Amino acid sequence: MRYEFDVYGTALEPHPDERNTLPNLTEAFQRAEKYGFEGLLAFYNHRNLDPWLIGTTLLHATTRLVPLVALQPYALPPFTAAKLIHTLSTLHDRRIDLNLITGAAPDELLQVGDSVAHDERYDRAVEYMTVLRTLLTSDETLDHDGRFYRFQGLRTHTALPPELMPRVFVAGASEAARKAAEAVGDITVTHPEPVEKFAAEFLAPRQGGPAVGIRVGLLARDSSEAAWEIARERYVEDRYTRLKMAMRKKSDSEWSRRLANLATDGDTYDDVYWTGAYRSDKGSIPLLVGSYEEVAGYLARYLDLGIRTVMLGSVYSEEDYQHVDRVLALLRG
Numbered sequence: 001m002r003y004e005f006d007v008y009g010t011a012l013e014p015h016p017d018e019r020n021t022l023p024n025l026t027e028a029f030q031r032a033e034k035y036g037f038e039g040l041l042a043f044y045n046h047r048n049l050d051p052w053l054i055g056t057t058l059l060h061a062t063t064r065l066v067p068l069v070a071l072q073p074y075a076l077p078p079f080t081a082a083k084l085i086h087t088l089s090t091l092h093d094r095r096i097d098l099n100l101i102t103g104a105a106p107d108e109l110l111q112v113g114d115s116v117a118h119d120e121r122y123d124r125a126v127e128y129m130t131v132l133r134t135l136l137t138s139d140e141t142l143d144h145d146g147r148f149y150r151f152q153g154l155r156t157h158t159a160l161p162p163e164l165m166p167r168v169f170v171a172g173a174s175e176a177a178r179k180a181a182e183a184v185g186d187i188t189v190t191h192p193e194p195v196e197k198f199a200a201e202f203l204a205p206r207q208g209g210p211a212v213g214i215r216v217g218l219l220a221r222d223s224s225e226a227a228w229e230i231a232r233e234r235y236v237e238d239r240y241t242r243l244k245m246a247m248r249k250k251s252d253s254e255w256s257r258r259l260a261n262l263a264t265d266g267d268t269y270d271d272v273y274w275t276g277a278y279r280s281d282k283g284s285i286p287l288l289v290g291s292y293e294e295v296a297g298y299l300a301r302y303l304d305l306g307i308r309t310v311m312l313g314s315v316y317s318e319e320d321y322q323h324v325d326r327v328l329a330l331l332r333g
Contacts, residue, residue: 001296002333003303006038008068008213008311011054020049026061028316035321036328039066041099041311044075046108052084059092068097068169073121073128074114078149079156082135085166086158099169100125100185102177106252118252122176124148129168129184136160169213173202174254182209187309189213191255191285193262194269195301203305213309214302217277217287220295220327231289235280244281259286272298285313292323296330303331 009032012020032040040058042051055067067088071081085096102121103109116124127146134142135156142154170177170185181188188206192198192214203212221227248260263275272290277283288295299310315324 001300001331003331005303005308005310008039008041009037009315010313011040011042012048013316025057029058029061031321033062033065035325039068039097041068044070044072059094066095066097068099070099070101072101073124074112078128078132081132082156082158086160089160089164095164097167099171100129101171119176122180126180126183173258185210187211187213189215191215191259194273199305212307213311214307215285215311217285217313218295218324218327219287219289220292220323224290224294227289231276235276235282237280241281245279292326296327300331
């Protein structure tokens, strides 16, 4: 097999904050670069470290790795985002990619008084990104009278050359997310269903839209038996996690509802696709579990559908990277 595709990882471990220190992060960023990752996602929520400062740290610690910075419209005005992107790109002569998000945590929206409805948050994100992209492509003054933003004679001096323009990722699976991705996105990212269901229900209605990326986890070992033994030990479900999964069927997030329904119907599909991390409440992404050859073969089926961006979760340690590298090497020949 020989495929060309970009691989993004995650910059921060989601829970053990004590490991997210400067020396540990520097080592992790350099490890991702060593193993050929395109970039790392610095996600946004109220608990974790600021994604812009994480992106800055990544730029200082590496020579080519791309920060994929989660951009939440309610947290940062578009003109401030333009200034940050322009400054970082100019100082480092590096591209900054953007993961445009709308907010899937109701409690965080409540904390900041953001009562905008689900679909309208995507409308706001489209307007936000339209303004931001204008500020990054022209140094002329901007007059904008929109639904969510109004500017008069705004001039930020933040135009970038084409090679430094961010790639915009739009996360989500709903119809509103699809329209937003078509309007302002370069890549739409989702947690995929098993490959045939994903092809029929997600990709088929999106012919002609932006490129599609998938977010999955890989748990591969020399043998299928060894991989599944680790998976079953690492991700254990109980009555509490099953109840929590059932509640997610009513989530505001389309892809959370999809995964909840999928996980309820079964834990394993096609002998490789596994919902165990979701069922045990230790991850929000599906896992591909099996031997290196089995996992590479299943991931290749997504690549055969035209997927050229793969975002991987839970890859942090040297051992994690070594196992993932075995899979990626099979795909890249």
